[in-house]
Amino acid sequence: MSLSTLFTIVMTLVLLRIFWLKIKDVSMKSESFKKLPAKDQLSVLKECLLNNPTTTNLQNLKEFGDKQGTNIDIESYKPFLKKQLELSRRKDALAEDNELFTAEAEWIDKIKPLEFEEAKLAKQENRFEDYILHSLEGVARLYSDQAILNELESLVQDYPKAKQLAQGYRDLMDLRDQSGADEESLKKLRTAKEAWEKDLLQVDVES
Secondary structure, X not given: OOHHHHHHHHHHHHHOOHHHOOOOOOOOOOHHHHOOOHHXXXXXXXXXXXXXXXXXXXXXXXHHHHHHOOOOOHHHOHHHHHHHHHHHOOOOOHHHHHHHHHHHHHHHHOOOOOHHHHHHHHHHOOOHHHHHHHHHHHHOOOOOHHHHHHHHHHHOOOOOXXXXXXXXXXXXXXXXXXXXXXXXXXXXXXXXXXXXXHHHOOOOOOO
16 A cells, blocks of 8 residues: 555545544454344444445445345445545545545435434433433434534424534534644544543433
């Protein structure tokens, strides 16, 4: 791998949305994966596809959807795979990589985390704190900026802190988009992200 390619990868990992990604690899056949709850399996499969867009990872997601009785339109994702292959052959494609990653994240976020189903059920059963917690857990498993902000803003009426969280995420976006790729900048970015995530999952409701 050339130095220019390595630099492009580093810049992409920092300046885009990919700082959210944690999963490196997965096998649907592994016992550890099979033991995960469905919501965690879905999260792993989506993240693997975003982290490593391949036909295999796309098909894994499709098979999971089929087992859950959910139709996932993988044909609409295949142009991204074609574009990814095209860009991998070029050394000057950082801007296009940015656009492609954004589009891939938006596609993946159309498959809503199963935590939102848990939140819906909790709301129907008048379990307010569970409703808020599951909603926020769902937000934590989104990748695209607009999807995250939309979900937080939809919660404001029921959970006023969501307005503060949305502003905190906008601040995080600014920090991310202005960040350098040096070690100190990366550390600052990770620390800010972790602080926001901790605040996100800290449910503050009036008793």
